[in-house]
Amino acid sequence: MRFFKFYLPISLAFAMAILGITSVFVPHHYSDNFQKETVVWFRVLGGVTMFIGAYSLLKVHFNRIRRQQKGWGYSALLYAFFITVITCAIVNYDTATGKSKGPLEARNMATKDGVNWIFNAIQRPASATQYSLLGFFICSAAYRTFRAKTVEAAVLLVAALIVMLGQVPLSATISGAIPWMSNWLLNWPNMAVKRAILFGICVGSVGTSLRVMFGIERSYMGGD
Amino acid sequence: MNRHPGFIAALSLVLMLPAARSWADPSAPADAKPLPGTTYDLSAESLTGLGLQAMDKPNDNGTGIMLTWPRQGWEAPNALYQVLMGDDLAERLDALVDLKVIDAARRDELLGQLGAGPGQKRLFWVQETLASERPKEGSAVAPPMPLRSDYPAVFGFKKENDGYHAIEMIKFKRDDLVLHIDRETNDETRKLVKEVEARGLVNQIVPLGEGETTKVDLKQFSDAPKHDRTYYFALQRVEAGVVTGRSEIASAVPKDNWFAWHKLNLLIAMFVLGIIIMAFAWIARRNPTGLFIRRIGGLEAVDEALGRAAEMGKPVFFCHGPGDLSAVVTISAINLLGKIAERVGEYGIRMKVTCLDYLVMQVSQEMVRDAYTRVGRPDAYNDDDVFFVTGDTFAYSAAVSGMMMREKAGTAFFFGRFGSESLLLSETGAVTKAIQIAGTDSFNQIPFFITTCDYTLIAEEMYAASAYLSREPRLVGAVKGQDVVKAIMMTIIVVGAVLVTFGFMGFAHLFWPLTN
Known part of the structure; x- marks a missing residue:
């Protein structure tokens, strides 16, 4: 049992890490083929787990409806849409030709069918609405942060004002220095900090990968 | 001196072969004049010494060929280099790509108009782009010809690299494609078919059945060189639409490589950093109380x-x-x-x-x-x-x-x-x-x-x-090792910045891709 819980996952992680690193340094087409093959395997695994994901989602919402938990109506709506979209995809009815092509026929984004209609008329506007909320959320978050209660907050407020002003054409008419200062803030202090963070991310990634590769980090196996 | 009649007959046949071949191939008239962007008969032209060299691109998977030649005195914004390619030594090579020569200042000006900064790698359109996609006159950026110094991993950091052009041939048009397309679908498709036909990108265009459509990306009409196959190249110069010179034929065989030698410094650095991190994990295991985080x-x-x-x-x-x-x-x-x-x-x-x-x-x-x-x-x-x-x-x-x-x-x-x-x-x-x-x-x-x-x-x-x-001591030790690695890297960056500031580039080049 310890073999399956401990030795096998560590050996697999180590072997795949070595193969992955090797493929960076071996440009041979065998190496290319290996990389392409692993991508396919990853997709296959993803495809299998998609069913598990869908099962998990449906199970969670089924239990909510059964127990009539708070907000169970949303779960019912999810079921309604799930069934509708699946049905549209199976029927695969193309309104342009007036024919039903069935579930095995390929469909694409240009086809005038139910799935595309739901996507274009419901999902896309809903996503755009959700995205547009960001504008308001940025305002409320900025209001909380930019209150100049401390020296740091005051510096942040001034820097933010300069950068924001520098992004609009009006700033150049006020003073040519504003766009210049905005660009300076973005290109120098901001870029320096970004690179420092990126630098830490890269070293941290290498460290974490090594810990996983050599079995030092085993939390992902349940911390054995 | 008596000759055997069989010998004389064989000799006559050999001498007649080129004529017979020319007669059998009506598409290759002896007086064919070369035109830019079309195929032509190489044997009908006199060769000029443009100094073209073709070589297998080192450290790759056998699908890249480098072409290089000295910069010419006649280069001007309106002059073109045209690269021709073939995969056997037949008499015809296909026009592969046109390379327009502009100077770096003009390049930066054009890029500025597009909102891009100077020196951006997007200029290397030759690597990714077919002849059919070349920028149209006045509508897009015409790239300056890349130099050997743009490929330090292949040619190193020698000063004379600026005196040579270099291009990497990793894609070219395919000659065995059949395009299945519905010509009546929409304007966009019809336009595409026209362009495909005009460029001669495919051998045959087959209309689809009623109601069937397909989307076509011109980039798919390309192929990479096959490894272990010999490719032949020629270069010609075109001025004001007229071919005014041509190189000798150069050949190269793309070869698979088992080790990317230009990444040797990366491999060494990876080993050193890995050893430091693992050493600290080992030290922490032996002395669990001695590490502060x-x-x-x-x-x-x-x-x-x-x-x-x-x-x-x-x-x-x-x-x-x-x-x-x-x-x-x-x-x-x-x-x-x-x-x-x-x-x-x-x-x-x-x-x-x-x-x-x-x-x-x-x-x-x-x-x-x-x-x-x-x-x-x-x-x-x-x-x-x-x-x-x-x-x-x-x-x-x-x-x-x-x-x-x-x-x-x-x-x-x-x-x-x-x-x-x-x-x-x-x-x-x-x-x-x-x-x-x-x-x-x-x-x-x-x-x-x-x-x-x-x-x-x-x-x-x-x-x-x-x-x-x-x-857990070993995890904490590994984190400590990461910090040491960061300290080493920061030291290298500071030392490198100081040396480069004073013009000593050798230290910085240690961290660039190495040359063979």
Whole structure:
């Protein structure tokens, strides 16, 4: 049992890490083929787990409806849409030709069918609405942060004002220095900090990968 | 001297062969005049010494050929180089690509008009672009011809590299394509077919059946050189639309390579850094008390945040970002989930783990189940609490925000790779007055988390979180090793910056791709 819980996952992680690193340094087409093959395997695994994901989602919402938990109506709506979209995809009815092509026929984004209609008329506007909320959320978050209660907050407020002003054409008419200062803030202090963070991310990634590769980090196996 | 009649007959046949061949091939008249962008008869032209050299591109997978030739005195903005290519020594080579010569100042001016900075690599359109996609006169950037100095991994850092042009042939048009297309579909398709026909990109165009359509990307009409096959190249100069000179034929065979020698410095650096990190892990194992790791506020606050949720009887939300398992930060987030789940199990709180990826959900379920079992609370685990929400980020943020609002989250953790949903989620959490702890390596989202969350783990702190919470000596040692590596790299950067400032480039070149 310890073999399956401990030795096998560590050996697999180590072997795949070595193969992955090797493929960076071996440009041979065998190496290319290996990389392409692993991508396919990853997709296959993803495809299998998609069913598990869908099962998990449906199970969670089924239990909510059964127990009539708070907000169970949303779960019912999810079921309604799930069934509708699946049905549209199976029927695969193309309104342009007036024919039903069935579930095995390929469909694409240009086809005038139910799935595309739901996507274009419901999902896309809903996503755009959700995205547009960001504008308001940025305002409320900025209001909380930019209150100049401390020296740091005051510096942040001034820097933010300069950068924001520098992004609009009006700033150049006020003073040519504003766009210049905005660009300076973005290109120098901001870029320096970004690179420092990126630098830490890269070293941290290498460290974490090594810990996983050599079995030092085993939390992902349940911390054995 | 008597000759055998058979010998004379054979000699006559050999002498007649070229004439016979010319007669049999009506498409190759002896007086054919070469035109830019068309095939032509090489034997009918006199060769001029443009000094073309073809070579297998080193350190690749056998699909790249480098062409190089000295810069010519006649180069001017309106002059073209035209590269011709063939895959056998027949008498005809196909026009492959036109290369326009402009100077660097003009290049920067054109790029400036497009809003791009000088020196950007987008100029290397030759590598990715077919002759059919070449920039149209006055409508797009005509690139300056690349030089050998643009390929330091192949030609090194010699000063004379600026005196030679160099291009990398990794794609060219295919000659065996049949395009299946519906000519009547729409204007765009008809335009495309016209262009494909005009450029002679395919041998045959076959209309599809009624109602069938297809989308065609011109880039698909290209192919890479095959390894171990000989390719022949010629170069000609075209001035004002007239061919005024041509090189001799050069050939190269793309070869597979078993080791990328230009990455040798990378391999050595990787070994050295790996050894340092592992050495510190080993030292920590032998001397577990001797290592100090600085205090990380966000991780110190985990217990406080969970305790508050326990006191208020509110659920804890652990939200994964949209990153999949190929991202190291997702693995760190999952490791962190295990540690947090242990505490959650001990405190007897309910934790909901929301996932955007099926594989992440699977691993998270295992992590939480094992964590609850480790602290003696296997009964607390419920499959429904670790669930897949959706694969769409905005739908995810809407669903999770709704749950947080309805169930009044007491504590929210946002760990992993995040995009624009970071602010949507954390601002909702702020509205519910939840204690929020976030950690991500997506540095564009870090400001949003800092603004809206109580604590934020910035990038590398995420990677150290597992070691910090478990205090396992080898993990702490490895984190310490990372810090030493960072100190070494910072020293190298400072020393390198000083040396480069004073014009000593040799040290900096050690960290560039090496040449053979």
